[in-house]
Amino acid sequence: MLTVRKANAEDADRVADLLKAKYSFATVAEARTAFAYERAYHHFRVAEDSERILGLISWQPQGTTKHGVAEVTRFAVLQDAPNQTAIKEQLFDATIAEAELYYESRGTKLRKIFSMIHADSKHLQNFFANKGMHQEAVLKDHYHFGQDELVFSMFLG
DSSP states (O other), X not given: OOEEEEOOGGGHHHHHXXXXXXXXXXXXXXXXXXXXXXXXXXXXXXXXXXXXXXXEEEEEEESOGGGOEEEEEEEEEOTTOTTHHHHHHHHHHHHHHHHHXXXXXXXXXXXXXXXXXXXXXXXXXXXXXXTTOEEEEEEEEEEETTEEEEEEEEEOO
Protein backbone atom coordinates (compact mmCIF):
# COMPACT_ATOMS: atom_id res chain seq x y z
CA MET A 1 0.00 0.00 0.00
CA LEU A 2 1.25 3.46 -0.91
CA THR A 3 1.40 6.15 1.76
CA VAL A 4 2.05 9.85 1.15
CA ARG A 5 3.24 11.81 4.17
CA LYS A 6 5.35 14.78 5.20
CA ALA A 7 9.05 14.05 5.06
CA ASN A 8 11.04 14.33 8.27
CA ALA A 9 14.69 14.43 9.31
CA GLU A 10 14.74 10.66 9.81
CA ASP A 11 14.07 10.25 6.08
CA ALA A 12 17.39 11.89 5.14
CA ASP A 13 19.26 8.74 4.07
CA ARG A 14 16.41 7.32 2.00
CA VAL A 15 15.57 10.68 0.44
CA ALA A 16 19.25 11.26 -0.35
CA ASP A 17 19.36 7.96 -2.25
CA LEU A 18 16.37 9.07 -4.35
CA LEU A 19 17.78 12.56 -4.93
CA LYS A 20 21.13 11.10 -6.01
CA ALA A 21 19.35 8.75 -8.44
CA LYS A 22 17.17 11.46 -10.01
CA TYR A 23 19.19 14.70 -9.80
CA SER A 24 22.75 15.76 -10.59
CA PHE A 25 24.22 15.27 -7.12
CA ALA A 26 27.77 13.91 -7.22
CA THR A 27 27.36 11.89 -4.03
CA VAL A 28 24.69 10.69 -1.64
CA ALA A 29 26.31 12.89 1.02
CA GLU A 30 25.79 15.95 -1.17
CA ALA A 31 22.14 14.97 -1.70
CA ARG A 32 21.68 14.45 2.06
CA THR A 33 23.11 17.93 2.74
CA ALA A 34 20.78 19.47 0.14
CA PHE A 35 17.76 17.75 1.69
CA ALA A 36 18.71 18.97 5.17
CA TYR A 37 19.11 22.52 3.89
CA GLU A 38 15.98 22.52 1.74
CA ARG A 39 13.78 21.06 4.51
CA ALA A 40 14.19 24.37 6.34
CA TYR A 41 12.55 26.29 3.46
CA HIS A 42 10.56 23.76 1.44
CA HIS A 43 7.60 21.52 2.22
CA PHE A 44 8.58 17.92 1.41
CA ARG A 45 6.28 14.93 0.99
CA VAL A 46 7.34 11.38 0.30
CA ALA A 47 5.48 8.41 -1.16
CA GLU A 48 6.46 5.09 0.35
CA ASP A 49 5.42 1.49 0.44
CA SER A 50 6.28 -0.91 3.26
CA GLU A 51 9.89 -1.15 2.07
CA ARG A 52 11.16 2.13 0.67
CA ILE A 53 10.55 5.69 -0.41
CA LEU A 54 9.38 5.55 -4.02
CA GLY A 55 8.96 9.25 -4.73
CA LEU A 56 9.09 12.75 -3.36
CA ILE A 57 7.83 16.22 -4.06
CA SER A 58 8.64 19.56 -2.50
CA TRP A 59 7.22 23.03 -2.80
CA GLN A 60 7.77 26.50 -1.40
CA PRO A 61 5.82 29.75 -1.38
CA GLN A 62 7.03 32.41 -3.81
CA GLY A 63 6.70 36.10 -3.07
CA THR A 64 4.49 37.04 -0.14
CA THR A 65 1.44 35.02 0.82
CA LYS A 66 -0.86 37.67 -0.69
CA HIS A 67 0.56 36.71 -4.10
CA GLY A 68 -0.74 33.14 -3.70
CA VAL A 69 2.07 31.59 -5.74
CA ALA A 70 3.79 28.29 -4.97
CA GLU A 71 6.67 26.57 -6.74
CA VAL A 72 7.11 22.81 -6.99
CA THR A 73 10.85 22.60 -6.46
CA ARG A 74 11.54 18.85 -6.58
CA PHE A 75 9.51 16.03 -8.06
CA ALA A 76 10.98 12.57 -8.49
CA VAL A 77 9.84 8.97 -8.61
CA LEU A 78 12.18 5.98 -8.70
CA GLN A 79 12.64 4.52 -12.18
CA ASP A 80 11.72 1.01 -10.98
CA ALA A 81 8.73 2.08 -8.88
CA PRO A 82 5.51 0.29 -9.78
CA ASN A 83 2.72 2.50 -11.18
CA GLN A 84 4.76 5.69 -11.40
CA THR A 85 1.83 7.73 -12.67
CA ALA A 86 -0.27 6.89 -9.60
CA ILE A 87 2.62 7.88 -7.33
CA LYS A 88 3.02 11.20 -9.15
CA GLU A 89 -0.74 11.80 -8.95
CA GLN A 90 -0.84 11.23 -5.20
CA LEU A 91 2.24 13.37 -4.55
CA PHE A 92 1.02 16.23 -6.75
CA ASP A 93 -2.52 16.19 -5.35
CA ALA A 94 -1.18 16.12 -1.77
CA THR A 95 1.03 19.10 -2.57
CA ILE A 96 -1.84 21.14 -4.00
CA ALA A 97 -3.97 20.33 -0.93
CA GLU A 98 -1.15 21.21 1.47
CA ALA A 99 -0.38 24.49 -0.34
CA GLU A 100 -4.06 25.45 -0.37
CA LEU A 101 -4.27 24.89 3.40
CA TYR A 102 -1.04 26.84 3.90
CA TYR A 103 -2.41 29.88 2.06
CA GLU A 104 -5.89 29.62 3.60
CA SER A 105 -4.36 29.54 7.10
CA ARG A 106 -2.74 32.87 6.25
CA GLY A 107 -5.97 34.47 5.06
CA THR A 108 -5.41 34.16 1.32
CA LYS A 109 -5.70 31.63 -1.49
CA LEU A 110 -3.33 29.58 -3.60
CA ARG A 111 -3.68 31.27 -6.97
CA LYS A 112 -0.92 29.75 -9.08
CA ILE A 113 1.49 26.84 -8.98
CA PHE A 114 4.56 26.51 -11.18
CA SER A 115 7.62 24.34 -11.65
CA MET A 116 10.85 24.37 -13.61
CA ILE A 117 11.74 21.04 -15.21
CA HIS A 118 14.49 19.81 -17.52
CA ALA A 119 13.54 20.20 -21.18
CA ASP A 120 14.40 16.53 -21.81
CA SER A 121 12.01 15.34 -19.08
CA LYS A 122 9.21 14.38 -21.47
CA HIS A 123 7.37 12.20 -18.94
CA LEU A 124 7.10 15.11 -16.48
CA GLN A 125 6.04 17.50 -19.25
CA ASN A 126 3.26 15.08 -20.18
CA PHE A 127 2.26 14.61 -16.55
CA PHE A 128 2.05 18.36 -15.91
CA ALA A 129 0.10 18.89 -19.13
CA ASN A 130 -2.37 16.18 -18.10
CA LYS A 131 -2.80 17.97 -14.75
CA GLY A 132 -3.72 21.19 -16.56
CA MET A 133 -0.37 22.96 -16.41
CA HIS A 134 0.95 24.87 -19.42
CA GLN A 135 4.46 25.65 -20.55
CA GLU A 136 5.12 29.34 -19.97
CA ALA A 137 8.80 29.74 -20.76
CA VAL A 138 12.08 28.19 -21.80
CA LEU A 139 15.08 29.14 -19.66
CA LYS A 140 18.18 28.59 -21.79
CA ASP A 141 21.18 26.97 -20.06
CA HIS A 142 19.49 27.73 -16.74
CA TYR A 143 21.14 25.35 -14.26
CA HIS A 144 23.64 23.65 -16.56
CA PHE A 145 25.20 24.72 -19.85
CA GLY A 146 23.40 22.95 -22.68
CA GLN A 147 20.42 22.02 -20.46
CA ASP A 148 17.31 24.16 -20.82
CA GLU A 149 14.60 24.36 -18.19
CA LEU A 150 10.91 24.67 -18.97
CA VAL A 151 8.55 26.61 -16.75
CA PHE A 152 5.16 24.94 -16.37
CA SER A 153 2.34 26.65 -14.48
CA MET A 154 -1.34 26.52 -13.70
CA PHE A 155 -3.77 29.05 -12.27
CA LEU A 156 -6.12 27.59 -9.69
CA GLY A 157 -9.71 28.34 -8.74
